[in-house]
Amino acid sequence: MTALQQANVLGGRALRDSLRTPEAIVPTLFIPMFFLVVNFGQAGRIFTSDSTGFLFGQSYAAFTLPSSLLLAASFGTAALFLIEDIEGGYFDKLRAAPVARTSLVFGWLLAEAVKSAVITVALVLLSLPFGISIASGPLGLVLLIALTAAWAVVFAGFMQLIALKTRSAAATNSGGLIFFPLLFLTPNFVPRDLLTRPMEIAATFNPVTYVMEALRSLILRDFEWVAVSRGFAVVAVLGVVMLVLNVRLIRRYD
Amino acid sequence: MWVGRAKVPGMKLAVEAEGLVKQYQGRSGTVDAVRGVDLSVEAGEVFGFLGPNGAGKSTTIKMLTTLMSITAGTARVADLDVTAEPQAVRRRIGVALQEAGLDARQTGRELLILQARLFGASKHDARARATELLELVDLVEAGDRRIKGYSGGMKRRLDLASALVHEPDVLFLDEPTTGLDPASRLTVWDEVRRINELGTTVFLTTQYLEEADQLCDRIAIIDDGLIVREGTPRRLKEDLRERHGLDAEPTLDDVFLDATGRTRERAAGEVQEVTV
Structure with missing residues (x-):
């Protein structure tokens, strides 16, 4: 049996475990949806579609949806x-x-990627009543799902590093909280060029920014390849780093 | 019908260790968990590895099963070098560690199928093997229930079955009956005997001396990271009686206390090889 087949078999088992623990899935859907509703409720009347250029004719919910997608993909339950x-x-x-x-x-x-893809689809569907549409069409939706799932793998990989190193649920849980500062050091409320200078600098150095901008471009605009490629490139680089570190750690695991 | 793999032809020593050492860094400095263990277990034996808590039993078994790196010394299992060929060793051993290593969200059948698949069985063969093993450990009725509802004894038996999916040459059992009620313990003993009769070498650690007496052809006692006694239960008892001039036949408990306790002065590192 090849390593890929083994990963597939283990991924199937992991997915089965996840499905049998619905209490671990519900928050990954509920909390991001809650943030979407709250963000839209608080700023939806300030940033209206007819007077806000960066919304490209959509509601503010469409602008803030990537934050919710990334949040959902960053629970690292794996x-x-x-x-x-x-x-x-x-x-x-x-x-x-x-x-x-x-x-x-x-x-x-692998299980995390599949789970994230399903949750992303569910979140997009739940967002439709807020006037959201995917401007880049069906292919854009596929890319949106793929990028979010890839980010879920990167973040779960990071959490797995903590898990393998500390072997402690408490430490792993705490490590996951690192995502919150990263999420808020991004242009999650307004585009990067409208941020204050210190925040803009912080956002520029934050890799999550580029993933968020790629997702946003797929939702708000027709294909903007530079932004999309940047998002995928960031995820690819971080993915390789996480994979190498995970394999190194598991080989030295005593 | 899928068979995990054929037994190693002509294998004489199932386990062979020389000067096995395990050190690790603790908060207060270097800890010597195992300080130079020599072992040789013949193919087909049931070998008991005894010792008090913290003596180095589990550490030794983890080194022999590739789960822990070896600081110094060499170990061969099923004629393979543990450090140089860990994947090949894993194909030839079955392992059931102290905590029954199970995924409580799966059913017993799912767990066995997964284990068989990881050892290379096709889906069809893995299903057939799982059914066979559930019958072997008397868990057919519970096979499609989630493991989290199993009793301690059922979990142990399932763990044992999962260690057997590929018909290993050497089966390592780390305290297989700890925490079990007497009936479950007897069931596990029967399983161990049956597995051994089929040609599998069994290397087991236990704290229950009666268990060692009942099951093992030979035993070794480890204390403070060193082997302090080795031989057949009968010969170890005879040796104790002769050395102390006892009238009555000593028990294995007496041998154990003599080797590890304060009943007599014991030179650290002293090994008394007792042969039949």
């Missing part, structure tokens, strides 16, 4: 399931089997 495996001894069972170490890393990440 790492918490991994901690359960470690604490319960099942992780050692898998390590004692002739499974490629990369497959051990990929199993949960």
Whole structure:
């Protein structure tokens, strides 16, 4: 059995585990939706579609949807399931089997990607009543789902690093909170050029900015390839870094 | 019908360790968990590895099963070097560690199918093997229920079954009956005997000396990271009786206390090899 097949088998099991834990899925849908409603409720009348150029004719909810999508993709529940495996001894069972170490890393990440794709679709559908449409069309929607799912893999990979290093649910949970400062150091309320200078500098150095801008461009405009490519490039680079670090850590895991 | 793999032909020593050492960095400096263990377990044996809590049993078993790196020394399992060929070793061993390593959200059948798939079985063969193993450990009725509803004994038996999916040459069991009620313990003993009769070498750690007496062909006692006794239960008892001039036959408990307790002066690192 190849490493890819093993990852697929482990991914199937991880997905089954996730589906059997609906209490872990509900918050990933509810909280991002809550933020979308609150953000739109607070600023929807300030930024109206007919008077706000950066909305490209859509409602403010369309502008703020990427924040909610990224939030949903940044729960990193895969790492918490991994901690359960470690604490319960099942992780050692898998390590004692002739499974490629990369497959051990990929199993949960694959499940995270699938789960994130489904949640993204659900969030987009739930957002439709707010007057949101995907300006880049069906292909744009596919790219939107793919980019959000890829970000979910990157973030879950980061959380898995903490899980493998600390083997502690508390530490892994706390590590996940790092996303909140990253989410707010982005142009999540207004475009980057309208931010104050210090915030603009911070946002420019924050990789989440480019993923958010790519998602936003797919929602608000027809294909803006520069923004989209930048988003995918950031996710690809971070994805490779996370994968290499995860594999290194799992190989040295004692 | 899929068979995990064929047994190693002509394998004489199932486990062979020389000068096995494990050190790790603790908060107060370097900790010597295992300080130079030599072991040889013949193919087909049930070998008991005994010792008090913290003596180095689990650390040794984790090194032998590729789960922990070896600081110094060498180990061969099923004729393979543990450090140089870890994946090949994993194909030939079955492992059931102290905590029954199970995924409580899966059913027993799903868990066994997954394990068989990871060892290379096709979907069809994995299903057939899972059914076979559920029958073996008497969990057919519970096989399609989630593991979280299983009793401690059922979990242990399922863990044992999952270690057997690929018909391993060597089965490592780390305290397989700890926490079980007497009936469940007897069931596990029966399983271990049955597995051994089928040709699998069993390497088990236990704190229950009666268990070692009942099951093991040979035992080794580890204390403070060193082997302090090794031999058949019978010979170890005879040796104790002769050395202390006892009238009655000592128990394995007496042997254990003699080797690890304060009943007699014990030179650190002293190994008494007792042969039949």
